[in-house]
Amino acid sequence: MGKEFYTERDIEDMVQRGERSIVIHDDVVLTDLAYEKAKRLGVELLQPNDVPPAAPVRPYINKPVPSSKTRNSNLGNTFKIDTIRANVKKAVRAKLGSQVSDELLDRIIDRVASELGLK
Structure with missing residues (x-):
């Protein structure tokens, strides 16, 4: 058409x-x-998907509220985070050696985990 x-x-x-x-x-x-x-x-x-100007869509601000199911599953996420942390540290050490401190690496892993909703 x-x-x-x-x-x-x-x-x-x-x-x-x-x-x-x-x-x-x-x-x-x-x-x-x-x-x-x-x-x-x-x-x-x-417009088909018209959003009023008073209510902009900002996915980086509007985060979904975790349900009770999500809160209960955080116990399993702790194990996942510990496993991921160990694997990431192992891979970074193999690639970069001692160029990155453990403290910095832990902060980066924590930040990524929280942004992914694992923490």
């Missing part, structure tokens, strides 16, 4: 027919004059 273009005249015709909204997606193009006319006549321009 090709792109659908709306001009100023198309918007006027829509309003006369009683249509008060247009769904805007990748295949819909409004000319500048059509956009201005739609705003002036009160035509609502809708």
Whole structure:
């Protein structure tokens, strides 16, 4: 299906027919004059996944709240973290030797584990 273009005249015709909204997606193009006319006549321009500006989606801030099941599974995660920590330290020591301190390595592993929800 090709792109659908709306001009100023198309918007006027829509309003006369009683249509008060247009769904805007990748295949819909409004000319500048059509956009201005739609705003002036009160035509609502809708987008399929429209999020209001007052509620931005910020996945780096909005973290899911852990359920009781997740909290109970943290006991198993402690074992996982200890195993992962040992494996990572072993691999880093094999690759870099003593260039990285144990303290720094522990902090990095803890940070990654907490970001992955393992801690």
